[in-house]
Amino acid sequence: MEYNFREIEKKWQQRWKETNAYKVSNDFSRPKCYVLDMFPYPSGAGLHVGHPLGYIASDIYSRYKRLKGFNVLHPMGFDAFGLPAEQYAIEHGIHPAVSTATNIDNFKKQLDNIGFCYDWDREVNTSEPRYYKWTQWIFLQLFKSWYNRKNNKAESIDGLINIFETEGNINHSCPGDNTIQFSSSQWKAFSEKEQHDILMHYRIAYCGYGEVNWCEALGTVLANDEVVNGVSERGGHPVVKKKLRQWYLRITEYADRLLQGLETVDFSEAMKDMQSNWIGKSSGAEIDFLVLIGEENEESEIIDQHTDEEGNVYDTESITIEESLLDLPLRVYTTRPDTIFGVDFMVIAPEHELVEQITTAEQKQAVEDYITYVKSRSERERMAEKKISGVFTGSYASNPFNGKRIPIWISEYVLAGYGTGAIMAVPCGDERDHKFANHFNIPITNIIGDAYNGEEANPTKDAKLSNSDFLNGMVMKDAIEVVISKLEEFGIGERKTNYKMRDAAFSRQRYWGEPFPIVWKNGIAYPLDESELPLELPKVDSYSPGPEGEGPLANIDSWTDRQLETNTMPGYAGSSWYFLRYMDPHNDETFCNRKIADYWNQVDIYIGGTEHAVGHLLYSRMWTKCLYDLGLIGHDEPYKKLVNQGMIQGSSRFVYRIIPVPVKDNKPVDDENGSTPAFVSLSHYSKMTSFLLNPMVYLEELYKKHGWNKQYIEKHGQVTLGLSELHVDVNLVDGVTLDIEAFRKWKPDFNNAVFLMEDGSVSLPEIKYEGKSEYICGSEVEKMSKSKFNTVNPDDLVNKYGADTFRMYEMFLGPIDQSKPWDTKGIEGVHRFLKKLWRLFFDELKGKVWNNEKATPQELKVLHKTIRKIEDDTERFSFNTAVAAFMVCANELHDLKCYKKEILEQVVILLTPYAPHIAEELWSALENNGSVLDASYPVFEAKYVVESSKEYPVSINGKLRTTINISLDAEQAEVEKLVLANEVIQKWVEGKEIRKFIFVKGKMVNVVV
């Protein structure tokens, strides 16, 4: 009787379905455990081997907790709104809902193949109206709320209106625009529009204006990702910044709570770091600088000279131009007000509102040119740029403490969205400022004495200040407070806490997302009545964007006639609360019943990739806090513990095509006929690209040998050569060796392909190649994606080895949190293990071999060692070592020829979470009643594994020399005697003085001589 995994897995999957084995009830009397995966976007490419990594881990943990007696919620659903479906719709005219439904069917089939314990009755799909009804409903709650800073809580906007009516906004400054101030009588005098505009500045979900990457040629808004070097990734069209009306979530009001909340959850330190860095809390001060605007005048005189240590002389010019004082000061944000006397220049962002006003006529052209340049650059490029760029405005600021004239520059390294969009530059203390000063020859003032070496900036806070007027001699970190109180005393600045995090952009100019339940009348946004939800997406004929960057909904008359909002919500809307819907997925009265939400409460284990570290995780944490503030749920952190799964990367393979490019009159001309595809093996490619070998030699070789493309040469007279790298389907490659027959069949274009093999021989299509030489592919580790042909489909592996093998192999691959390229190579080993385990129960010839004999102490020791290891490893998500422990166990039982039910049945239970199908089969084969899914978990008993002695490693000076078996009870004196009496040790210590004898009980011995 052999291990027929196909039959076994089919049988039990069916049986579990029939018996509703994975049905989860909201049984409040039982202890609960909520195990959640980050749900997938159902892409057209289907599931690849990277997806199940986390799903298998959570499935194992869920099944383990179930065996331990918990009521386990382990649901699955689909994050079904998204750009790919929309793009597919644009290209193929298929409604996103249709392609999404197809994809989901496919995903579910693939997931079921692997044998997960989902209760599909609880499936959620964010794109279904019955789900997004509640996404819209929650949005309305956010729209109808404001953040009360007095008690740090979201509250109903009606309460705020009451406050405005009685006292104006004197006690609740406006988060959207702190210049807005009004009394109760002023409030009452405002028009309805004015009142709504003010309320909009308080709402948690609000409307404002923001810049997007606008591509005129594509008529659409692009992600930073899709913009490369200022042009669109698709098509290479120019991209510019464009201001559009946008919805936002006021997540900045939650910055502090999101930060504090991290202390209450079990996330990795790395994850917490990433989130706190994203929030980017810093404290410092805002300082006002008066601005002197230069007016046209050319006279100037040199009043001072500055010489640097290399002897270069810089002039400081007193420009005797007429200057006028700008009415508005230039406000900067700094975390280091203590360095105020070291300010040598100011830098403002290219988008800063004062740019136009302070640019002098002389500098106008230069500034305009610079701004044009900056506009073409993405934010990413601006941040990543090493090159220093900038332009002088022609104007000066005045240091508020000593009146020093400070030139004002514009540079892209200052971002408009952070702080005030302007900085005071202190080159001796800040590296970027230092580089900028050096690049533009701006003299540097040293305010930290010896701590500045003239070569590079020193960002210390511990140096003593010099050249700093009333701060001289003070330690920098002490001076911070002194300066801030002076600033506040003189009214030229104030203490300020800043966050890098910006409010979350919450609208997209797309079709395939949740419509906003908002109606616009006379420029006022009115919420739709809750009874009108869900506001369903209308049918459209075209998914192309509307005019001026509006979403496709703007093209629909029936939509615009009702004056409905034409933007849709972003991908993360539905995923910000889905974990609550799983608890109560069919509720039509509310998004989730409060009692049920209180029972399931926080997600106990959340498994997903680090790519969501800052986006999804922060948004869902914020939504949870809002719902908590509004009294809709009872907990304010969604996830108790987060486990990061590493990314399974694709291991791409490349073939190298040589393309002859016909040349006429020294210019390449278009290839009219196409040509025989020819590929060169890796080492030839490397030589060609490194110019060690003339590519033409290869080509001529091919011509000579095979008359390849002769007509072509005759026609064009001359041929040069192009080389290109092509992704080849990894499934056509064994290791790095290409299956050239399969490759020729892969695409019609390639069926007559010619190969230059690694050893220099040539493979032609008409001759079946039987030589020993190989075509070697190049390889690279990349993200797994269909377009890179590096995906591996789990279905194929499940089909070949079975779901249990596949599950265990994915776990055996390495630690769950580690990223690694996929490699199918080792799967045989895991499969062999399951076959070996099977043979402890059944023999191919003899049939049943298991028996009811009594277990020996040795066998019990193996069992209990395994129980301890598996339980421990499962608890700490060390699944790879758990699989190894199963192998060790099977090997040892095999060596002991242990076929005893007493032992085997316990092992089967241990194995259930990992390989449920074979476990269920063996459980029933052992003549047990009921399902192994609800068996009771083995209990470790220490008495079976106690050891009386240990093979102690003995080192001399830290180098291992021998091991000595010593009783575990032995104390230092006894051990010392035994060790020093040892032959090997004596040889090493002979004639040397023993300086120290280190003995760690149960661990090791080290003799220092």
Add this chain to the structure above:
RNA sequence: GCCCUGGUGGUGAAAUUGGUAGACACGCAGGACUUAAAAUCCUGUUUGCAGCAAUGCAAGUAACGGUUCAAGUCCGUUCCGGGGCACCA
């Protein structure tokens, strides 16, 4: 550029708290069974040197430096890979 993360045999990896580096597998080599193959089983497998051999010695966890009786593990510097950086999900 900034934030996070990783680097250990031919390969995936193990070493949980600073205490025997390479568990468990893959691959490879040799052998058994077989007419043969598959399957299965056994032996070996970090590198170098010495030895018929058991074995012994030396080196070794990206590189360099430090702390320690003891470092893959802690600290510093550098190099390389991966993820994220706000409209991919």
